[in-house]
Amino acid sequence: MRGGIQICYPQFGDCGLLDQHGFARNKIWVIDEDPPPLYSNESTGKSFVDLLLKPSEDDLKLWPHSFEFRLRVSLAVDGDLTLVSRIRNINGKPFSFSFAYHTYLSVSDISEVRIEGLETLDYLDNLSKRELLTEQGDAITFESEMDRTYLRSPKVVAVLDHERKRTYVIGKEGLPDTVVWNPWEKKSKTMADFGDDEYKTMLCVDGAAVERPITLKPGEEWTGRLMLTAVKSSFCFDQLELQSKGF
Numbered sequence: 001m002r003g004g005i006q007i008c009y010p011q012f013g014d015c016g017l018l019d020q021h022g023f024a025r026n027k028i029w030v031i032d033e034d035p036p037p038l039y040s041n042e043s044t045g046k047s048f049v050d051l052l053l054k055p056s057e058d059d060l061k062l063w064p065h066s067f068e069f070r071l072r073v074s075l076a077v078d079g080d081l082t083l084v085s086r087i088r089n090i091n092g093k094p095f096s097f098s099f100a101y102h103t104y105l106s107v108s109d110i111s112e113v114r115i116e117g118l119e120t121l122d123y124l125d126n127l128s129k130r131e132l133l134t135e136q137g138d139a140i141t142f143e144s145e146m147d148r149t150y151l152r153s154p155k156v157v158a159v160l161d162h163e164r165k166r167t168y169v170i171g172k173e174g175l176p177d178t179v180v181w182n183p184w185e186k187k188s189k190t191m192a193d194f195g196d197d198e199y200k201t202m203l204c205v206d207g208a209a210v211e212r213p214i215t216l217k218p219g220e221e222w223t224g225r226l227m228l229t230a231v232k233s234s235f236c237f238d239q240l241e242l243q244s245k246g247f
């Protein structure tokens with residue numbers, strides 16, 4: 001059983017010296033009692049929590065770069081979820097990292113799901129040594145294992161779940177790429193914390209910065225934002241509606 005939104009930092013996947021997806025997702029974060037202000041209306045009318053991660057001595061042995069990682073998780077009354085990550089270099093030297101909000105979505109039946117917004121884009125196929133390919137279909141649908149990093153993807157993509165008549169709208173800022181992952185049948189059987197059939201009712205769509213790592217000079221800060229909302233599938237991608245939801 002897996003779920004939630006894992007923070008992949010300072011490394012996405014296995015493209016580096018660290019363990020898969022970096023160490024941040026395995027850490028205990030502390031409550032940030034006095035976070036520096038975000039935009040004035042960032043969390044107006046929402047419930048939110050501010051979390052803080054700093055590297056431990058052991059982390060610094062593996063990855064010798066001091067940082068402060070501030071994460072605000074906000075939930076609106078209508079269920080819209082926003083995550084804002086701010087990573088500051090408090091090191092004497094520049095450092096680079098890759099990043100993803102590894103987002104597990106619950107779907108009714110993966111074979112009936114489609115993603116809109118990624119058509120015609122270039123992607124790295126992680127199932128084939130990150131070969132660079134171009135998406136040909138009208139929308140992304142699923143009939144086998146998929147593990148792709150879509151490059152320079154739009155600010156908003158939609159995951160349409162026909163059976164449940166529900167659409168997830170995923171917005172992102174500061175995150176050029178979108179990762180799409182479903183392990184399908186064979187890989188599911190090799191994953192100890194994942195049921196053999198669970199691939200049928202899940203899908204990961206991650207706002208990410210993978211192809212080009214983010215570099216921070218000493219004192220610099222990076223911000224990456226994810227907005228997740230679920231709407232009825234009759235929802236039309238009216239720009240005004242998206243804007244009213246903060247996309």
Ligand SMILES: O=P(O)(O)OC[C@H]1O[C@@H](O)[C@H](O)[C@@H](O)[C@@H]1O
Nearest residue numbers: 013020021102126147148179181
């Ligand atoms: O099992 P993990 O470490 O949580 O990773 C799950 C998957 O996460 C995806 O984001 C990667 O693209 C896949 O390659 C990986 O298998």
